[in-house]
Amino acid sequence: xxxxxxxxxxxxxxxxxxxxxxxxxxxxxxxxxxxxxxxxxxxxxxxxxxxxxxxxxxxxxxxxxxxxxxxxxxxxxxxxxxxxxxxxxxxxxxxxxxxxxxxxxxxxxxxxxxxxxxxxxxxxxxxxxxxxxxxxxxxxxxxxxxxxxxxxxxxxxxxxxxxxxxxxxxxxxxxxxxxxxxxxxxxxxxxxxxxxxxxxxxxxxxxxxxxxxxxxxxxxxxxxxxxxxxxxxxxxxxxxxxxxxxxxxxxxxxxxxxxxxxxxxxxxxxxxxxxxxxxxxxxxxxxxxxxxxxxxxxxxxxxxxxxxxxxxxxxxxxxxxxxxxxxxxxxxxxxxxxxxxxxx
Amino acid sequence: xxxxxxxxxxxxxxxxxxxxxxxxxxxxxxxxxxxxxxxxxxxxxxxxxxxxxxxxxxxxxxxxxxxxxxxxxxxxxxxxxxxxxxxxxxxxxxxxxxxxxxxxxxxxxxxxxxxxxxxxxxxxxxxxxxxxxxxxxxxxxxxxx
Amino acid sequence: xxxxxxxxxxxxxxxxxxxxxxxxxxxxxxxxxxxxxxxxxxxxxxxxxxxxxxxxxxxxxxxxxxxxxxxxxxxxxxxxxxxxxxxxxxxxxxxxxxxxxxxxxxxxxxxxxxxxxxxxxxxxxxxxxxxxxxxxxxxxxxxxxxxxxxxxxxxxxxxxxxxxxxxxxxx
Numbered sequence: 001x002x003x004x005x006x007x008x009x010x011x012x013x014x015x016x017x018x019x020x021x022x023x024x025x026x027x028x029x030x031x032x033x034x035x036x037x038x039x040x041x042x043x044x045x046x047x048x049x050x051x052x053x054x055x056x057x058x059x060x061x062x063x064x065x066x067x068x069x070x071x072x073x074x075x076x077x078x079x080x081x082x083x084x085x086x087x088x089x090x091x092x093x094x095x096x097x098x099x100x101x102x103x104x105x106x107x108x109x110x111x112x113x114x115x116x117x118x119x120x121x122x123x124x125x126x127x128x129x130x131x132x133x134x135x136x137x138x139x140x141x142x143x144x145x146x147x148x149x150x151x152x153x154x155x156x157x158x159x160x161x162x163x164x165x166x167x168x169x170x171x172x173x174x175x176x177x178x179x180x181x182x183x184x185x186x187x188x189x190x191x192x193x194x195x196x197x198x199x200x201x202x203x204x205x206x207x208x209x210x211x212x213x214x215x216x217x218x219x220x221x222x223x224x225x226x227x228x229x230x231x232x233x234x235x236x237x238x239x240x241x242x243x244x245x246x247x248x249x250x251x252x253x254x255x256x257x258x259x260x261x262x263x264x265x266x267x268x269x270x271x272x273x274x275x276x277x278x279x280x281x282x283x284x285x286x287x288x289x290x291x292x293x294x295x296x297x298x299x300x301x302x303x304x305x306x307x308x309x310x311x312x313x314x315x316x317x318x319x320x321x322x323x324x325x326x327x328x329x330x331x332x333x334x335x336x337x338x339x340x341x342x343x344x
Numbered sequence: 345x346x347x348x349x350x351x352x353x354x355x356x357x358x359x360x361x362x363x364x365x366x367x368x369x370x371x372x373x374x375x376x377x378x379x380x381x382x383x384x385x386x387x388x389x390x391x392x393x394x395x396x397x398x399x400x401x402x403x404x405x406x407x408x409x410x411x412x413x414x415x416x417x418x419x420x421x422x423x424x425x426x427x428x429x430x431x432x433x434x435x436x437x438x439x440x441x442x443x444x445x446x447x448x449x450x451x452x453x454x455x456x457x458x459x460x461x462x463x464x465x466x467x468x469x470x471x472x473x474x475x476x477x478x479x480x481x482x483x484x485x486x487x488x489x
Numbered sequence: 490x491x492x493x494x495x496x497x498x499x500x501x502x503x504x505x506x507x508x509x510x511x512x513x514x515x516x517x518x519x520x521x522x523x524x525x526x527x528x529x530x531x532x533x534x535x536x537x538x539x540x541x542x543x544x545x546x547x548x549x550x551x552x553x554x555x556x557x558x559x560x561x562x563x564x565x566x567x568x569x570x571x572x573x574x575x576x577x578x579x580x581x582x583x584x585x586x587x588x589x590x591x592x593x594x595x596x597x598x599x600x601x602x603x604x605x606x607x608x609x610x611x612x613x614x615x616x617x618x619x620x621x622x623x624x625x626x627x628x629x630x631x632x633x634x635x636x637x638x639x640x641x642x643x644x645x646x647x648x649x650x651x652x653x654x655x656x657x658x659x660x
Contacts, residue, residue: 032404033470128447128468195486202488217482219489230484240489246448275488360587361542361649363594370597374635377604381631388625 027209028052034063035174037199043186044193044209051191055182059198062181065094066174068117068167069126075168079117083164087153095156097282101173104286105147108302112290113261117167118144125257126169130248132255142264176285179203179237183281200245203237203281213327220335221272221314228312228320228337229330237281241288242273260293269295272316277326278309296321300342311342396460396477398439402426403470410434412475426469439473441466499544500552507536507556512563525629530637531603537581538599538645539652546585553577571613579609595645600638607634
């Protein structure tokens with residue numbers, strides 16, 4: 001046996017190299033349904049269970065407040081009182097959220113509007129009875145879409161919809177808001193290393209327990225089993241909007257759920273998906289929807305005007321545009337994509 | 345210049361170098377290489393070949409658990425506890441939602457799940473089928489989209 | 490003294506030969522038959538075995554390192570250098586030790602060298618890529634090294650016995 005020592009040495013070296021401990025042996029994790037999606041909260045600190053529960057409680061609380069399909073939610077009340085002139089008292093955090101959504105509408109005119117709810121209902125995206133609405137219905141509902149007709153009091157303590165039939169849907173900001181508040185809850189409970197997956201909206205806190213950056217893959221919008229690439233980062237949120245998430249087909253045409261507030265039809269800007277990376281979860285969530293509607297050029301122009309987010313844009317032309325502030329390992333070449341870097 | 349070593353100046357004596365036929369030692373060595381290869385092969389994938397567990401969770405409650413690789417014939421499971429009735433089909437090594445009463449049919453369109461880490465999700469029914477076993481073969485922590 | 494020039498020349502010729510062999514082997518890739526990354530016949534190993542048997546460990550090492558560096562210059566990159574150097578050094582060390590043991594022929598030595606070479610390559614790949622993923626290729630590569638090692642082992646026996654001994658003492 002002694003004679004084969006060198007060979008054994010070589011092989012045992014390789015064997016010991018594969019016995020490295022995997023991340024995730026400590027900490028806590030929970031998967032649950034909320035906000036019409038599936039969410040996973042992982043806290044990788046020791047005794048992370050309390051932080052996980054705090055995050056979940058916060059998300060459940062926000063769902064109570066923000067879901068317009070729950071009759072008792074504040075948003076449902078706001079919608080029922082639309083046009084009757086009464087201002088509804090709201091929590092200041094909700095007032096601030098509504099005001100934030102309006103600021104996005106103002107920055108990106110025609111690309112983002114939380115009062116799109118009547119049009120979404122006409123398409124049946126709310127009740128999962130998806131169909132193409134007839135033109136009259138569409139025109140009637142589109143006339144009700146106007147974020148300026150949502151009045152939020154100066155002190156954020158009350159809100160009012162000015163026209164009857166108007167309705168607010170916070171689908172484009174709710175997950176981001178929830179991620180922001182859940183991350184705060186985890187930090188308050190002492191968590192330092194966490195990963196929140198709120199239906200594909202990924203928020204990472206700190207670094208991995210071994211000190212490495214988190215690695216988050218971006219889905220290939222044309223085959224969601226595959227990835228366009230992997231972003232390495234810490235303390236960031238990645239929010240992706242794409243037409244592949246919710247859609248239906250009618251007469252051979254695919255209709256997806258991200259509606260253009262100008263036309264009332266699914267947005268057709270030449271982009272298949274938009275991923276926004278930011279340290280502000282709320283901003284990332286809202287912008288992924290708004291910039292998906294805006295298109296590549298407008299998205300890059302807007303990116304150049306600010307410094308608090310980065311972008312990964314996947315176009316139907318097969319070009320993946322990544323802004324220069326990201327550490328992105330591109331993996332789409334074998335699936336026919338090309339990658340370009342956008343500079344300021 | 346000094347090139348060192350007696351071996352430099354005398355013909356080198358290497359027993360192995362003088363033989364022309366394979367020896368029993370060669371056979372033992374070959375056997376050891378095979379053993380190492382086999383040990384590595386089984387050591388590396390303790391689970392992927394042997395264990396692939398599908399957990400079916402309906403709104404947070406575990407409904408059923410299958411060891412997919414231990415199945416010998418297809419199994420169908422009707423899940424009626426959710427908002428819509430659905431039928432889940434498990435075969436050796438893979439599982440899918442065969443039919444569902446839910447409006448979106450996303451879970452049916454997902455098709456077969458056959459790798460550790462795969463998930464099939466039916467949002468309207470609040471149902472998750474998740475596969476675990478072998479370490480998921482990915483080099484990232486999460487997927488956005 | 491002419492001995493050192495002789496040695497230098499010999500090393501240079503053997504390095505050139507090893508380089509030529511590894512380039513020639515690249516022209517007929519085995520990976521067409523078996524799609525296994527890193528699979529090759531390992532003809533350059535012939536030179537290492539010859540040098541170990543007929544020259545010295547030190548000269549074998551010199552030839553190996555020169556061959557790897559020159560090979561990287563010729564048409565490789567830093568990564569291929571890391572692979573070939575790690576594999577080559579591990580193979581050299583293993584064969585050096587095994588050559589001193591009784592009960593083995595060049596078949597066995599060569600198989601062990603091929604196995605060690607593959608192990609080294611995989612270790613280098615794991616280090617470079619920072620993941621243990623390449624390890625899954627090692628078991629099939631080890632099995633292939635039985636065949637490639639036997640082939641090169643047979644060639645080594647011919648080489649070592651047919652090529653005349655260097656005329657060291659006459660210089």
